[in-house]
Amino acid sequence: MSTTSFEALACPLDGNVLHKGVSTWCCAAGHSFDIARQGYVHLLPVQNKRSGDPGDSKAMVSARRRFLEAGHYRPIAEAVASAVLAEVPGEGTLCCLDAGCGEGYYLRKLADVASGIEGAPGKAPALALLGVDISKWAVLAAAKRQGSATWVVGTNAHLPVQTSCVDRVLCLFGFPVYAEFARVLKPGGELLMVEAGPDHLRELREIIYPSLKPPREGGEIVPEGFARRLGETLRFAIELEGAEPIADLLAMTPHLHRASAEGREKAAALTSLALTVDVRLTRLVRE
Template identity: 75%
Template sequence: MTTTPFEALACPLDGNPLQRRDGAWRCAAGHSFDIARQGYVHLLPVQHKRSRDPGDSKAMVAARRRFLEAGHYRPIAEAVGRAVLAQAPAGATLRCLDAGCGEGYYLRELARACEGAVGDDRALALVGVDISKWAVLAAARRQQAATWVVGTNAHLPVQAGSLDRVLCLFGFPVYPEFARVLRPGGELLMVEAGPDHLRELREIIYPSLKAPRAVDDTVPESFTLLSCETLRYAIELDGAEPIADLLAMTPHLHRASAEGRERAAALESLSVTVEVRLKRFARDT
């Protein structure tokens, strides 16, 4: 099974298809977006930014890269990979977007697993979109067999109906946009934190834990639920660095008090629960 870059990008200014030539992506109206030396393209207009440097910082990206590459979330990546390939016909090219790709871990793991499948005549066309330029830069440096884009889930710079799979893993779903870019019958794969996800860490950094939110089983408009599975396991973190990296890559870093962060920083080891829900939705035909 081979992997290739995804080509059906759209101009973020007028929605016209983009063509890649002469080191840039260009549309028929004359808008041009240079491809960076590292291989990514910036398709986030200033009017779509909420801050000067939106998304994860360089430090947060580095922390996430260290934590993920240590393999702590590999069972999640493997489950996502199985879901991506489920029901994919022989000989097909699956066009797959990771919406909020971060530093590209899940697309890299997907490509790695698929490239090891001897005799599989299917192909993957991959695109990762993230609002953080630091995350996209890190992704582009690690994998060239994908298209990497600085952009936003609210206005995906992708042509309508051009995707077979959309991944939203611990991200911010924008269901109307996901429905727009998926072909009819294409699939949306969501990974969401379960009620016990990182409970032991949260018990340390917060004075008390809020009651778990009620499970939201609402099916988004234009989609049909195909399946929902829970993945739960424990990880052992030895040393201060992986604990600090885990905290730095979550929203809890900014939500915790200074005292809570100090308690976490004093830890030398931590056993923590990973609990996520993986949902598969089909785009209605």
């Protein structure tokens, strides 16, 4: 199963189809967006920014890259890849969007798994990959690691993607915008989400917070335009040895900013930590 770039992009200013040239993406109205030297394109208009440098910082992206490449969340990546590729067509192209792709770890692992799938001679489907993130640092890091995908600086609130052209949308520890996901998915396409379960990183949270909040209710509500498919819960243990991976984990989660100064100091003093990973993989099909 070969991996290719995704080209059904839309102009973030007027929604027109974007056409890829040698060094730019352009629409019929004349809006032009340069392709960076590293291969990504910036499709986040100033009016859609909430700050001058939105999303994860360069330091947060580096921390996530180190932590994920160490393999701590490999079972999650494998479960996501398995779900994406469970019903691949016999031929044609399977288009997959990672909405909030970060530094591209999950799309890279998906491509690795897909490369081992063989179809009938001459009829193996292609996998077209698109990663969108609001952080330019994340997209830059992703583009440096994998040139076969399309990488875009953009926002889930206004995805620069043509309507009804995606087979799979991934939203992994991210911020779902169901109306936009429904818009870009083909009928019968699937949204796969990974969300923290009640015991996810409990041991770390017990260290950095005075008390833990009760689990949120209402997780079974199905968004408009979708139907629920059978999901799964992933639960496994990891061991972090040394101060750096513990610091990297804290830096790549919202807990870094939510914890008190005292809580961050306690975490910084750790030299080893046994943790529970508890996540829910939810699968929703576009009606």
